[in-house]
Amino acid sequence: MSKLKKQFFFILLITLSSQQIVFAQENPEDIALAEDKTENNFYEGLKQRAIENYDKAIVAIEKCINSDTTNPVFYHELGKNYLDLKQYPQAEQAFQKAVDLNPKERWYWNGLYDVYYQSKDYQKSIPVVIKLIEFDPNMKEDLISLYMYTNQREKALELLMEMEKEMVLSKTMEFYKLKIQESNEYAKPEKNDLEKAIEKNPKEEQNYIELMMLYSNSNQEEKAFEVAKKLAKEIPNSDWALVSIFKFYLLDNKGKEASDALLTVLRNDKVDMKIKQRMLNEFLLFVVKTNTFEPELMQAVDYVSSDTTINSPLEIGKFYFNKQLYDKAIVYLEKGLKKDPEDFNTVVLLIKSYENIQNFESLAKLTEDYIDLFPTQANLYYYAGLSNNKLSNYKKAKGYLDTGLEFLVEDVDLEMQFYIQLVEVFKNLGDKKKEEFYLLKIKELDKKRK
Numbered sequence: 001m002s003k004l005k006k007q008f009f010f011i012l013l014i015t016l017s018s019q020q021i022v023f024a025q026e027n028p029e030d031i032a033l034a035e036d037k038t039e040n041n042f043y044e045g046l047k048q049r050a051i052e053n054y055d056k057a058i059v060a061i062e063k064c065i066n067s068d069t070t071n072p073v074f075y076h077e078l079g080k081n082y083l084d085l086k087q088y089p090q091a092e093q094a095f096q097k098a099v100d101l102n103p104k105e106r107w108y109w110n111g112l113y114d115v116y117y118q119s120k121d122y123q124k125s126i127p128v129v130i131k132l133i134e135f136d137p138n139m140k141e142d143l144i145s146l147y148m149y150t151n152q153r154e155k156a157l158e159l160l161m162e163m164e165k166e167m168v169l170s171k172t173m174e175f176y177k178l179k180i181q182e183s184n185e186y187a188k189p190e191k192n193d194l195e196k197a198i199e200k201n202p203k204e205e206q207n208y209i210e211l212m213m214l215y216s217n218s219n220q221e222e223k224a225f226e227v228a229k230k231l232a233k234e235i236p237n238s239d240w241a242l243v244s245i246f247k248f249y250l251l252d253n254k255g256k257e258a259s260d261a262l263l264t265v266l267r268n269d270k271v272d273m274k275i276k277q278r279m280l281n282e283f284l285l286f287v288v289k290t291n292t293f294e295p296e297l298m299q300a301v302d303y304v305s306s307d308t309t310i311n312s313p314l315e316i317g318k319f320y321f322n323k324q325l326y327d328k329a330i331v332y333l334e335k336g337l338k339k340d341p342e343d344f345n346t347v348v349l350l351i352k353s354y355e356n357i358q359n360f361e362s363l364a365k366l367t368e369d370y371i372d373l374f375p376t377q378a379n380l381y382y383y384a385g386l387s388n389n390k391l392s393n394y395k396k397a398k399g400y401l402d403t404g405l406e407f408l409v410e411d412v413d414l415e416m417q418f419y420i421q422l423v424e425v426f427k428n429l430g431d432k433k434k435e436e437f438y439l440l441k442i443k444e445l446d447k448k449r450k
Contacts, residue, residue, distance in 0.1 A: 042064050050409065072105065130143065191214055205238055205240060208228075246261040246279055262283050283296075311339050311343075333350045358390075368384055382404055385404065389428075398422070401425065
């Protein structure tokens with residue numbers, strides 16, 4: 001087995017599980033043979049799944065399980081293949097076995113959730129999602145949706161009210177709340193009742209919030225703003241007052257006031273991180289629209305960098321990338337990659353951003369660094385070759401391109417790009433014979449594509 005292949009296997013195994021494969025044979029030579037055989041079978045399973053040969057992948061992974069029935073990684077991989085084949089009972093059994101062996105691994109629970117959700121078994125999904133909330137509080141939205149699907153509206157409303165105390169509800173959650181409250185059983189207080197309640201007890205924050213929501217939902221933003229100002233006057237330290245006023249500053253194009261309110265909220269440890277993330281997203285849209293307050297946006301991102309539930313720099317980087325604002329995207333994508341250095345999707349976005357602004361020095365460094373971490377990703381070798389070609393490092397480019405072709409799997413377009421770069425290499429190295437060889441390869445490949 002090649003060095004790169006072994007490195008790839010062990011990276012995947014370490015990523016998927018903290019457990020090690022342990023064999024019971026006493027003879028060291030037998031142990032080595034068993035490990036190598038299991039390693040090959042696991043690698044084969046991953047390879048077959050990558051090219052969508054799920055049946056063959058299952059055969060390979062089952063061989064791993066026969067060697068070691070205590071490793072949850074194997075059952076998790078088996079479940080993924082059965083799920084791809086939509087063989088839900090088998091997928092459920094495999095994921096459940098992985099969960100039983102290691103209930104502390106979130107992704108095993110996620111596998112079970114995928115099975116139940118795709119098979120529309122929403123009732124079975126509920127206890128799994130309740131477990132997943134322990135790993136990620138954002139899963140509360142999924143739980144509310146499941147309660148709605150199974151007509152458990154009382155539980156849905158109870159959870160919605162709990163969430164509303166901690167964050168600004170998403171549009172979907174607001175829709176569910178309104179849908180529940182439209183019924184007689186959950187009728188909301190009328191405007192007059194809320195106004196009287198505020199007059200009677202001006203220090204009761206919830207009445208202001210309800211009245212603001214009532215006005216906002218009926219598109220009476222000015223009246224909602226007036227309520228927010230009253231709340232700020234009566235309860236100056238109210239987090240909700242700051243959150244509400246911030247929104248109206250944005251609507252009135254008062255960027256300085258909005259940024260000051262945002263940064264004040266972000267500095268307040270009592271405000272839930274989800275509220276902060278929502279405000280940050282709204283401010284991002286304002287910054288892009290007005291092309292102003294970029295320093296304040298960067299400062300705001302730094303404040304939420306401690307959030308472990310969402311990679312804010314990465315999300316903003318994606319936003320700018322989709323807007324084709326690559327210079328701005330790079331700033332945030334680089335920050336996002338520092339926060340999660342093994343996120344290959346971020347690496348890909350950075351590669352494309354560097355390529356679009358023709359920053360080949362950074363492109364070369366990025367791809368060369370990440371080849372060690374993702375040694376079987378052919379596109380990394382391609383971009384390492386491309387960037388070194390652009391930097392006139394032709395021998396270096398040749399090395400990356402030759403190696404990358406070994407990992408290319410049924411990707412005609414990328415194969416064509418490899419040959420184009422190799423033509424460039426040999427043209428500059430003065431090897432006419434090799435240059436013509438790859439020109440011929442390009443012509444043959446082009447005929448196949450047609």
